[in-house]
Amino acid sequence: MTRQALDDLKQQIPLLRYLHGHDWSPVRPLTRGRWMGRCPLHEDHQPSFLVDPNRNLFYCYGCGRGGDVIRFVELYHEVTFSQALALLQQWRGNGPLLQQTARFYQVQLNRHSEAVAYLDQRGIRSPELIEHMQIGYAPGGCLRGWLTQFGHSLAALRQAGLVTGSGYDAYVHRIVFPLEGNLYGRSISATAPPHRFLPGSKGGLYGWAEVQTSPEVVLVEGLFDYAALWQAGFRTITCSLGTRLNRRQVEQLCDAPRTVYLAFDADNNGSGIQAAQNLAQMLQQRGLDARLVLLPEGHDPNSFFVQGGDARQFHALLEAARS
Ligand SMILES: [Zn+2]
Numbered sequence: 001m002t003r004q005a006l007d008d009l010k011q012q013i014p015l016l017r018y019l020h021g022h023d024w025s026p027v028r029p030l031t032r033g034r035w036m037g038r039c040p041l042h043e044d045h046q047p048s049f050l051v052d053p054n055r056n057l058f059y060c061y062g063c064g065r066g067g068d069v070i071r072f073v074e075l076y077h078e079v080t081f082s083q084a085l086a087l088l089q090q091w092r093g094n095g096p097l098l099q100q101t102a103r104f105y106q107v108q109l110n111r112h113s114e115a116v117a118y119l120d121q122r123g124i125r126s127p128e129l130i131e132h133m134q135i136g137y138a139p140g141g142c143l144r145g146w147l148t149q150f151g152h153s154l155a156a157l158r159q160a161g162l163v164t165g166s167g168y169d170a171y172v173h174r175i176v177f178p179l180e181g182n183l184y185g186r187s188i189s190a191t192a193p194p195h196r197f198l199p200g201s202k203g204g205l206y207g208w209a210e211v212q213t214s215p216e217v218v219l220v221e222g223l224f225d226y227a228a229l230w231q232a233g234f235r236t237i238t239c240s241l242g243t244r245l246n247r248r249q250v251e252q253l254c255d256a257p258r259t260v261y262l263a264f265d266a267d268n269n270g271s272g273i274q275a276a277q278n279l280a281q282m283l284q285q286r287g288l289d290a291r292l293v294l295l296p297e298g299h300d301p302n303s304f305f306v307q308g309g310d311a312r313q314f315h316a317l318l319e320a321a322r323s
Contacts, residue, residue, distance in 0.1 A: 001085060006070075009085070013092055015069040016053045021095055022076070026051065039063060041075050043213070077204075078255065090181055090200075094160050097152060098198075101162060102178040104146055105136025105171075112137050115175060118188040122224050123306040129231050133177055133223070138185060140172025161198040171196065177223050179203045184223060184241065197241075204248045206239035212252065218261045218293070218318070219253070221272070225263065225301035232311040243275035254286045261321055263293040265300040272300075291321040 001009075019040070026035035027047040032054070039049035039060040048062035059066030065075060073084035109115050109130070115137035124130070144163050148154060157163040164170050174185035174196065180203035185196040206226060211217050214236040220226050226239040240249055243264055253260060262280055265272035276292050283290035295304055295317065304314065 006085075009088055009092065010056060010069055013069055013088055014053060015056045015058060015072065016051055017096075018069050018072070018088075018091070019051065019058075021091070021099055040209075041065060076209075078252075087181075094181065094200075097147070097156065097160055097162070098178065098181070098183060100147065100150065101143065102134060102136055102176065102183060104143060105138050105176045105183075106134055107136075108139055108142075109135060109137040112139055114173070114188060115139075118175060121306075122227075122302060124224070124227050124231065126231050129227055132230065133227060135227075136176040136178075138169065138171035138174045138176050140169045143169045143171070161200075170198070179206065179241070186224070201246065201248075202241045204246075205252050206241060208238055208252050211236050211238050212255070214258070216259045216261070217253075218263055220301050221264050221275075222300065222302065228302040228305040229263075229314070232305055232314065234311070234314070243272060243279070245279065250282075250286075253283065254288060257287065257289075259289040259291065261291050261293050261318055263295065263301050263317075266295040266297050267300075268298050293317050293321045 016035070022040065024037060024040050026037040028036050030036055030050070033052075035051045035053070036047045037049050037051070038044040038047050039062050041049075041060060042063050044060075044062055049058060049060045051058050057066065057068055058072060065071075070081065070084050070088065073079065073087055074081060077084070077087060079087065119125070119130075119135070124135070129135075144154070144157060144167065147157055147162070154163065154167070158165065162170055171183070171185040173189050173192065174187050177184045177186075179197075182198050182200055182203055184202070187194050187196070205219075206223065216236055218229065218234065218237045220229065220237060220239050221241070221243050223239055223241065226237050229237045245253075260283055262276040264276040267273075273292075280290040280292055295301065299307075301314070
């Protein structure tokens with residue numbers, strides 16, 4: 001990348017907009033248009049993160065780190081300089097569009113009783129959880145019109161995979177969860193394929209930023225499992241969105257010594273258990289303490305809680321995996 005291309009990239013992605021897109025908001029204004037807020041790079045109890053939108057720079061008085069948007073991406077996502085550039089280019093392409101889509105779907109959720117009923121049936125009721133995971137609903141037949149009215153071209157919507165080749169909304173009757181650079185859509189209808197992602201990577205581990213400093217994490221394979229555990233009060237959970245981890249997810253899990261509890265589906269044909277065993281072995285070879293959580297047969301963490309399991313019982317399963 002040339003110097004000029006780097007400058008263009010930084011100019012097209014204002015640091016403040018990128019921070020907003022990653023759930024950062026300032027706590028108070030300072031002089032000369034600058035802002036102060038909590039540092040997203042570490043646990044920060046009082047605002048020590050300064051953002052200067054005019055110079056497109058940040059500096060943290062807590063951890064002493066600072067720089068431009070590329071430096072921020074390197075630190076925040078723990079990636080190399082060239083990976084940071086790739087993430088930013090991807091974000092420049094689709095980020096704002098996906099964010100706008102996710103927000104639109106969030107608004108739809110409470111307008112569609114079939115969506116609320118589906119969540120209820122999967123045990124998801126807590127408004128805090130719905131807010132935390134930014135859960136939305138894609139009714140179908142309305143996204144394209146809404147986005148084009150904001151100036152997004154049909155070509156861009158097709159390229160992002162939000163609209164099909166024939167011009168219809170790609171997600172119809174799906175519960176939608178925003179991911180890093182993607183949207184996961186779970187069909188509420190039994191006749192459609194249950195799981196869908198937009199084209200491109202599913203991203204890293206779900207919710208990783210919140211658990212990466214924890215010495216123990218519980219890894220689940222589905223977002224409804226994550227949701228059930230979160231609602232039951234567990235906070236050191238992460239999700240791989242399938243039993244197959246991509247390279248980035250493996251790197252995240254292995255970036256520090258930690259204990260990983262694998263709580264995959266105990267499906268009747270044993271494939272979930274097999275996948276968990278293979279993964280545990282691979283993580284152990286990389287120096288992690290990986291433990292298998294044995295759920296009652298035929299259960300995943302979501303159905304465990306839906307069918308009456310409680311936090312104390314799940315704690316007992318974790319405890320049993322310890323020994
Ligand atoms: Zn800091």
